[in-house]
Amino acid sequence: MGLFNKFPSFLGLEFKDDMVKIIELVHQKKGYQLRKAVYSPLSNGLIQNGHIHDMDGLRKMIKPLIKGEKFKSKKAVLALKSEQIMLRTLKLPKLPKKELEKVILLELENNIQLPFSDPVFDYISLPHQNSEGTEQELLLVIAPGSVVRQYVQLSKLLGLKPICVDVHSLAILRLMKWIRKELPTTFMSVNVGHHGVDVSIYHQGILRLTRNISLSSSDYLIKSPAITDAFSAIHYLENSDGLKSYAQDLGHEIERVMNFYLFTLNNRDQNLDEIVLCGEAPNISLLGEYLSTRLQVPVQVEDWTGYIENQTDMDIKDMSVFSVPIGLGMKEVSR
Template identity: 25%
Template sequence: MSLFNKRKPLVGLDIGSSSVKAVELSRSKKGYQLTGFAWESLNPDIVVDGAIMDAPAMAASIRETLAAGKFKPKRVATGVSGHSVIVKRVVVPAANSDEVEASIQLDAEQYIPFELSEVHLDYQVVGPSTTTGDEPGMEVVLVAAKRDKIHNHTNVIGLAGRRPEVVDIDAFALQNAFEANYSVDENATVALLNIGASLMNINITKRGMPLFIRDVPVGGNQYTDILQKELQLSFQEAEDLKLGKNGGTEAEMVQSLLESITDMLCTEVQKTFDFFRETYPRETINHVFISGGTSHMHGLAAKIQDTFGFPTDVLNPFRSIELGPKVDAAALTSLGPSLAVAVGLALRGWNDD
């Protein structure tokens, strides 16, 4: 599902709050092949609360990322998420798919907490259903993204000399990456958690369609922040300590501080899972996959599994994707799950749906 039409080939460009990730895929006999990838860190003041505050600096970072990856395609697929994006499964009064669009245009205001003039609307039909009044209806996944959020991203891509061909939703891109790499029972309900520096995208999906999507403003920055504050460290010192690059005599205190943030993160996941159960009382989550830069945190997957009792694994976005001859496998291994959304975005150039 995307907000603009798609063509191929595309570079999947994931613009995060702490880094820019880019991926290019090509078709292969077995499915897909990774042609190239690149990653560049961002200064912390370029993106604040999900908004690009310094467009020229962001455009420069995008140019550097794309140059580092030696990407040839001018067309780019990017994604948006956060409080400016709404994704809901709703039942609209419509007897068939042809009547859905008219019904959405008529009733969208009751589902979207924004002025309709401020958003771009899109939808995907799930199938026939009934309304609360037992009238014939169609269940749809309804998407609304604020136009200024979309422009925020497309503007810097244009400044970087590329063409923003697709604007998708990060949670959808995450699902694309998962489905390209994993096969699960059609009746399985899977929770996908993409945990970045400042935002966690949660997509609970079944049979190739999202059941429940939520973006939570928590992520790896919380680990860094608490280390900075409690141990009087610089940002980089705290980052290194978070990733286990520096030890020292305060190891026990550091571990305690990191665990406190992991507990907080699990509390936010718990809130989402509780809300999901209230919305879909007959559904049970069968498996959890985590991705994003914060999935590298030692013991995080095990903690989530112990807390909720669901099998939990770190998502490998290249599990079923061949590596091209020019790909640096060692560098790719170190990034791995951080590239999940970028992989999903790159797939927009090849997906038929």
């Protein structure tokens, strides 16, 4: 490729307690090209509930993976698990950016109760202002600074250049905005994992709620063969009665999240239009059918493969697992 034909590329890294997923996404003039995509199981105990417990052990497992794939880019966007963040809305005066951030810090210190002492934050302006136009509404995305610093340190130990720490649910939203001409007014994303499920609700294109459901697929593996990772677990579930039980219990937990959002948070005027399903399942269509029947809500297994050029040598049926890291790789370019 000639010098003037080159396009920037970014790595998207998604860490879970039992696996890591890495992609390289090229930002072209009119779209994206998936250059590399790889996943690998992680040994037990390296990451627990999203917290890194063995930095050196994690480095030793992941660095050969990165070296073997020969990624061209070193610029990395990392993801925190949704359970590690908090969402809060604030109504504040319209101020210049630096002054606004100082006011937000004061709010965090004095008026917002947090389960951690060293918050870092980002914010999104919401489509609301008072009649005089002097007030604005913000959505704060707050995370513990200690966890953010862990992942930044890890990426540097891997020889990468961390440019951003993002959130699973925002990465999914970014991908959906790219592949869909119009988003459902109110929808939910369900990101299935081996040890838990991230559930997020969006309204008018804005993240409004995120929850983690502690539902382990291994609990449904009755008389199963040796299960070593999320993929073998879901494969087994798909071919056993365990999937139906898993879907029933997952549907019950999703229903609880729906009711909390609609009724406890006083969003009774909204209707959940759709559930978008993704995660560690090579084929989750059957799970989607079970959930749709259980919840009486359309369930869509999001297929991005027709909207992003795939240059990997991976079987196309396995690509749904990379929804989050691809959304991370899109971080630096808006449509």
